Amino acid sequence: MKNKRVAAIVGLFMIIAVFTACGQTAMAKNTGGQEISKSVQPVELAQNINRDEAMNVVKHTINLDYSKYKIDLINDNLKYKGQQYFQFLISNSEGAIEPSVIVSKANGEIYCYYPDKTVTEVYQDQVFKSKC
DSSP: OHHHHHHHHHHHHHHHHHHHHHHHHHHHHHHHHHHHHHHHHHHHHHOOOOHHHHHHHHHHHSOOOTTTOEEEEEEEEEEETTEEEEEEEEEETTEEEEEEEEEETTTOOEEEEOTTSOEEEGGGSTTTGGGO
16 A cells, blocks of 8 residues: 555656656747847848858759869859849869859859749759759
8 A cells, every 4th residue: 555655656756747847848948949049130131151152052062073073153243033143154074064053142042043044943953953
């Protein structure tokens, strides 16, 4: 009989501990999330990338052997939908790979830019999707 009471009391304390721990974790996550969102917003507004950083975005997104391929900046001020981009052409000894690639100066997003001035995600392009 005494063992049943002890087991019931221990079980009750374990249940209370679980609920208490879950409540504290939820509060910690909410507090942390609020702090992160406050500190991230100004960074996004101030973020601008230069030509070298844009080239690194291309190299890290499109996996090619860059000892055989080169990246040439063909336009350092392409405007598309009100935003400014760096435009690059990737080529090797056989010639250029179309489409060209554009990288946003504001946030480093990378896209394929076609001769008809349309844009797609690099991951959706027939040429580059297998290299991303």
